[in-house]
Amino acid sequence: MTRSPPPSFLAVLGGERRDPPPVWLMRQAGRYLPEYRALRARAPSFIDFCLNPEMAAEVTLQPIRRFGFDAAIIFADILLIPLALGRRVDFVAGEGPQLDPLTMDEVAALDLSQVERILAPVGESLRLTRAGLPDTTALIGFAGSPWTVATYMIEGGGSKDRWNARRLAWAEPERFDALMDILATATARYLVMQAQAGAQALKLFDSWAEGLPEPLFERVIIRPTRAIIDAVRAAGVNAPIIGFPRGAGLMYPRYARETGVDAIALDHSIDPAWADAALPPGLPVQGLLDPAVLRAGGAMMDAEIDRIIKGLQGRPHVFNLGHGINPDVPVAHVERMLARIRGGA
């Protein structure tokens, strides 16, 4: 028997450059795929869907079978952490997630004791997925970062400007920072469990890192991320960790230098040439393609793909979107994107 080469995705996260770059898409297991929609229709709720290992593994594998992406990311949701801390989380069709808004008085009562038990099905999803993946395809585990998860917990769902979370971060720094600590602890335990269940890389989604003054960015983004990574490493987990502080703008370089991440994901507002100049030398970079240009397709998309690959040709690069793929993106555009990226091989 010959041994398969290690996944090119992991080689790039380890600091190698590959031409063409490995590629996967945020939210690649999702509603733009008919086979996803068919399976989703069979689960009674979105939470049930996430916590059903057979279903979660199947939708994780669907885009790998269809497109041969270089990495699979386990199907789950960043709001499983509040659920595991004993909070109510419901996904209402067409309206998004709904939670009971968390008050600062409730922070101290958040219960860390059930995190591993409640999230154990995600570990099972990872084991089933790994068994179904080609050896050359990497498996990614993930979690939401404390600030982003806290915004949903405090606002009771999505919100236009995270106003209540922002004002409480300023107005009640001690209790707010205690919330960050609790979320960092829960998140680290969750990531360790995922690595032990077969995740070969881990990604932290800080989807609402935008619009924060520097002192707040330091307190609610950099410090909790550093705490998570320290705790994961202290538990003996060596899987590379990708940080994605979406919308961080000028703060991406500080995040890259100060949190301990092994790679950084960038949103589509970032110019690849700027990123290459501003980020620590050799740090692997992922992301950048605007999902809206993937929706548009055609020559504009080709030009954007070329611009990103060219801008990052001097460092390890994993091709990806700057945000999750939208449900209305045609499958044919994903196929064209892959041909454009891989055609240059």
Next chain:
Amino acid sequence: MTRSPPPSFLAVLGGERRDPPPVWLMRQAGRYLPEYRALRARAPSFIDFCLNPEMAAEVTLQPIRRFGFDAAIIFADILLIPLALGRRVDFVAGEGPQLDPLTMDEVAALDLSQVERILAPVGESLRLTRAGLPDTTALIGFAGSPWTVATYMIEGGGSKDRWNARRLAWAEPERFDALMDILATATARYLVMQAQAGAQALKLFDSWAEGLPEPLFERVIIRPTRAIIDAVRAAGVNAPIIGFPRGAGLMYPRYARETGVDAIALDHSIDPAWADAALPPGLPVQGLLDPAVLRAGGAMMDAEIDRIIKGLQGRPHVFNLGHGINPDVPVAHVERMLARIRGGA
């Protein structure tokens, strides 16, 4: 008779430094003021309120009487431009603006012929306001920028991620750029009219400049802004123009260099020391305080005020927020903010 000194706000926009800096707040005529809410209750609709010169002038003057801000900004709305182009615009209480979503097929039929007539009441508001203002208080006119206004026109209101506007900007560049041209023409005429009616400075709000890849930022933000400023100057208007591409992040310096703005407003994600280093020397800067820290008040707010003033002490600086003031900000916090800024005089 002695002649009053010119408004310190205009001196700073002209390149002088002042200690303490002049100060005003975005959305200072707004719902956080009881006297605003009382007058608003008497108008049948928000559009009627904006286009009633007596009412608009009165709410413009209210925060000047209460706080003695260094500048008044005329009470109006960025969606008066679609209204002046013949589109339906309704403000639904608790839900925000509602428009008939614009299709690319309708772009060529947008009617520029009625812009000055429909927006004439804003000119009258400016004349009434100027007559009621102290000589040392500057009067600012404003408009939304083409990209931001287009997002509302295309989405039919506010939206989480301006998805349709973004995909059309990529997918239909010719018709989309034609829309930018029409909006730039309408906006330039509106600003010229405002200057002729007494506006001593003009501000362009590009509230949704965030999250755009560089090629799109250049096409939908920089190029239309440059076109507006060229047209305003060609009409003989010399009032300084402040640009506010909110969320532009890394792109603020290019915007400052390439659009022709006389001053730049920055959102609260920007570090003042970075701005001072990255922006053209001597360019006046405005903005930066997080409205959420104004809501929080106290020592955190004082520290943020001090950080911003210190970071910008080397260049002309107008103190302001990084986004509009929220309705739940206590008036006492605005008073404390002013004491902190002016106490250093």
